Amino acid sequence: MSPEVKPDFLISPEGLRIDGRRPDELRPIELKVGVLKQANGSASIRQGKTYIIAGVYGPRELHPRHLTLNDRAYLRVVYRMATFSVPDRKRPAPSRREREISMVIANALKPALFLEEFPKSVVDVHIIVIQADGGTRCAAINAASLALADAGIPMRSLVPAVAVGKADGKLLVDLGDEEDKYGQGDVPMAIMPQTDEITLLQQDGFFKREELVEAMQMGINSCKYLHELQKDALKRVYVQKTSDSDGEEFEDDLETDLGDAEIMGDE
Amino acid sequence: MGDFSSKTIGHIDREFIHDLIKKGERLDGREFGEYREVTIEANVVPAKAEGSALVRLGDTSVVAGVKVLVGEPYADSPNKGVMMVTAELSPIASPLFELGPPKEGAIELARVVDRGVRESGTVDVEALCIEEGKKVFMVFADVYPLEYDGNLIDASSIAVNAALMTTKYSEMKMEDGKAVATGKMLKLPIKNIAIEHTVSKLGDSLVIDANLREEFVQDCRLTMAVDQNENFTALQKGGGSGPMSLDLVDQAMGMALDSSKTIKAIIDEAVKDVE
Numbered sequence: 001m002s003p004e005v006k007p008d009f010l011i012s013p014e015g016l017r018i019d020g021r022r023p024d025e026l027r028p029i030e031l032k033v034g035v036l037k038q039a040n041g042s043a044s045i046r047q048g049k050t051y052i053i054a055g056v057y058g059p060r061e062l063h064p065r066h067l068t069l070n071d072r073a074y075l076r077v078v079y080r081m082a083t084f085s086v087p088d089r090k091r092p093a094p095s096r097r098e099r100e101i102s103m104v105i106a107n108a109l110k111p112a113l114f115l116e117e118f119p120k121s122v123v124d125v126h127i128i129v130i131q132a133d134g135g136t137r138c139a140a141i142n143a144a145s146l147a148l149a150d151a152g153i154p155m156r157s158l159v160p161a162v163a164v165g166k167a168d169g170k171l172l173v174d175l176g177d178e179e180d181k182y183g184q185g186d187v188p189m190a191i192m193p194q195t196d197e198i199t200l201l202q203q204d205g206f207f208k209r210e211e212l213v214e215a216m217q218m219g220i221n222s223c224k225y226l227h228e229l230q231k232d233a234l235k236r237v238y239v240q241k242t243s244d245s246d247g248e249e250f251e252d253d254l255e256t257d258l259g260d261a262e263i264m265g266d267e
Numbered sequence: 268m269g270d271f272s273s274k275t276i277g278h279i280d281r282e283f284i285h286d287l288i289k290k291g292e293r294l295d296g297r298e299f300g301e302y303r304e305v306t307i308e309a310n311v312v313p314a315k316a317e318g319s320a321l322v323r324l325g326d327t328s329v330v331a332g333v334k335v336l337v338g339e340p341y342a343d344s345p346n347k348g349v350m351m352v353t354a355e356l357s358p359i360a361s362p363l364f365e366l367g368p369p370k371e372g373a374i375e376l377a378r379v380v381d382r383g384v385r386e387s388g389t390v391d392v393e394a395l396c397i398e399e400g401k402k403v404f405m406v407f408a409d410v411y412p413l414e415y416d417g418n419l420i421d422a423s424s425i426a427v428n429a430a431l432m433t434t435k436y437s438e439m440k441m442e443d444g445k446a447v448a449t450g451k452m453l454k455l456p457i458k459n460i461a462i463e464h465t466v467s468k469l470g471d472s473l474v475i476d477a478n479l480r481e482e483f484v485q486d487c488r489l490t491m492a493v494d495q496n497e498n499f500t501a502l503q504k505g506g507g508s509g510p511m512s513l514d515l516v517d518q519a520m521g522m523a524l525d526s527s528k529t530i531k532a533i534i535d536e537a538v539k540d541v542e
Contacts, residue, residue, distance in 0.1 A: 036328075038360060038361050039359065053413060057362055063365070082312075083407065084407075088334075124358065126357060128359055130312055130330060130332075130411075131312045131314055
């Protein structure tokens with residue numbers, strides 16, 4: 001019920017966006033790995049005002065049994081929004097939108113995972129949107145991918161994701177809430193950075209063919225940057241800090257067993 | 268110790284915990300009447316929720332958010348707003364929680380925390396009336412556990428009360444039969460604060476704020492809502508069918524009273540800077 005006001009313009013005369021960003025600039029992003037003790041792997045993301053937590057359980061026994069896959073693990077993604085994450089209270093029951101987003105997130109993550117290592121089991125990815133301010137499905141993928149890595153699920157690569165959109169005729173990266181609502185289109189996408197293969201692609205609004213290609217190229221560039229942020233977030237938790245490393249101070253808000261950090265020791 | 272990722276617990280673990288308790292000790296070295304560390308982050312959903320709080324009780328954590336909506340009053344209370352607490356046991360919080368419609372545990376959690384808020388008259392629902400019989404404010408406080416290591420009830424009660432205390436919403440007035448925002452921000456009309464304290468019975472002993480392992484082997488638990496004037500405003504015996512003597516109930520009430528001031532002070536401290 002917080003009053004929503006349509007802004008006068010989305011791109012200022014100086015070419016800056018409503019929150020002062022340049023067209024290809026992401027919102028401030030904070031990624032944290034290992035934020036939940038009960039989960040096998042977890043991560044949180046703050047992207048602008050968007051705040052999302054992802055937790056991974058498994059591989060473990062799959063219930064109900066009829067979902068079992070004989071040659072690989074079943075990747076079950078549940079994307080849910082907290083009732084208080086949006087201006088009007090969201091009804092507590094899962095919506096059709098949440099079900100669809102759960103599915104596309106699963107499809108975005110699957111190509112990166114070696115699920116065939118765990119036949120007949122399930123890997124559960126639970127995502128809660130605590131505060132939604134645009135770009136939640138992409139932010140959710142960024143966090144879920146980190147949580148899967150934290151859980152030790154073998155993977156080809158992390159999966160970064162970003163939404164590219166159009167407002168006042170200009171292509172913009174990482175749409176905020178107003179840009180999403182009052183802009184002319186939105187292209188959420190996720191990639192595997194090693195190969196630039198696209199694992200999530202959706203679109204709404206109006207785009208010419210060249211615009212879409214340009215938008216996707218912008219998206220790939222931003223995803224590469226996000227991929228670096230994701231790797232940094234993992235290193236903060238998994239790479240052992242030597243006693244003589246003065247400059248960089250990593251905050252340590254979890255009890256991680258640094259003894260197992262050798263796996264990441266190729267840095 | 269076992270890994271506690273399933274609903275069963277080995278006899279060895281069960282006996283180990285009971286033996287410790289008999290010796291006057293707890294698994295994590297706490298006194299019987301001692302809470303785990305309580306930390307509260309108030310206003311964690313500042314852009315979308317009218318009030319919110321993230322509470323950690325040891326390794327248990329929950330987030331609560333408040334939404335204030337305009338709706339129609341119930342027919343039997345035309346001059347009263349609505350105050351409601353709901354909870355969902357999302358499987359993100361524990362390997363023990365499963366997907367699907369709410370089960371007994373989630374329903375009990377929501378109802379017990381709701382009772383603690385409602386029966387103590389925390390929010391003055393008459394002050395939430397915009398126009399009698401037409402429009403009232405509806406206050407929803409929703410709880411999402413993030414990590415479950417025992418005693419979700421107390422963590423949720425602390426979170427809901429802290430979230431309500433930080434809640435700010437826009438004043439409304441009626442114009443041509445419609446509710447219109449005046450632009451003035453109001454605080455919730457809070458009359459009273461009652462926090463729930465849960466004591467578990469293990470054998471002949473009582474411990475407050477049980478962690479998950481203790482919950483597994485408890486005979487039962489007793490949840491008590493205590494307000495700032497040391498009134499008991501809600502009770503719930505649950506978490507197992509073990510019987511409790513009047514003497515033990517009295518002892519449990521003493522433990523709740525001993526903790527109530529400290530916990531309330533932690534909440535007051537956490538919400539005082541939220542403007």
